[in-house]
Amino acid sequence: xxxxxxxxxxxxxxxxxxxxxxxxxxxxxxxxxxxxxxxxxxxxxxxxxxxxxxxxxxxxxxxxxxxxxxxxxxxxxxxxxxxxxxxxxxxxxxxxxxxxxxxxxxxxxxxxxxxxxxxxxxxxxxxxxxxxxxxxxxxxxxxxxxxxxxxxxxxxxxxxxxxxxxxxxxxxxxxxxxxxxxxxxxxxxxxxxxxxxxxxx
Numbered sequence: 001x002x003x004x005x006x007x008x009x010x011x012x013x014x015x016x017x018x019x020x021x022x023x024x025x026x027x028x029x030x031x032x033x034x035x036x037x038x039x040x041x042x043x044x045x046x047x048x049x050x051x052x053x054x055x056x057x058x059x060x061x062x063x064x065x066x067x068x069x070x071x072x073x074x075x076x077x078x079x080x081x082x083x084x085x086x087x088x089x090x091x092x093x094x095x096x097x098x099x100x101x102x103x104x105x106x107x108x109x110x111x112x113x114x115x116x117x118x119x120x121x122x123x124x125x126x127x128x129x130x131x132x133x134x135x136x137x138x139x140x141x142x143x144x145x146x147x148x149x150x151x152x153x154x155x156x157x158x159x160x161x162x163x164x165x166x167x168x169x170x171x172x173x174x175x176x177x178x179x180x181x182x183x184x185x186x187x188x189x190x191x192x193x194x195x196x197x198x199x200x201x
């Protein structure tokens with residue numbers, strides 16, 4: 001479980017193909033890895049990965065074909081910057097919203113505009129995913145907990161907008177968003193459970 005509050009940025013140090021899967025080596029000099037153990041989870045741009053190898057500045061994680069298919073991780077190369085967050089522990093502050101690290105789908109940046117000191121970014125996702133996104137609700141984009149400004153449906157697609165404040169731009173990969181960029185999207189888990197309950201009635 002995570003909060004969507006990015007703790008630091010890391011970078012991909014190596015991508016190793018292994019029998020159809022991939023092992024990622026992530027350089028994380030700004031992340032306190034002393035308290036991390038093998039088998040622990042770290043959210044990497046919103047995707048929960050299990051630590052398989054560990055040093056003082058690096059960790060490794062295996063990525064399955066399923067994860068490569070439904071996230072942007074299959075596009076990562078050496079040097080790709082990633083948002084990092086260690087798993088939530090009992091007693092930790094919840095500054096964002098509850099995030100599972102299970103990416104629901106990939107969105108695309110369709111508009112980036114200046115908005116005073118912030119930047120307003122519009123994303124598009126498949127309509128089947130967009131029905132879980134609500135105005136003033138929470139959404140997790142690349143591991144960042146964000147508040148949705150507005151939602152608009154069109155044929156087959158949903159567009160939603162968020163504002164990125166200066167702190168978010170300075171401390172996450174969001175500062176590199178450009179039109180056409182692909183991002184990992186996780187809907188608010190409450191919306192997922194409500195829909196499941198509705199289907200069961």
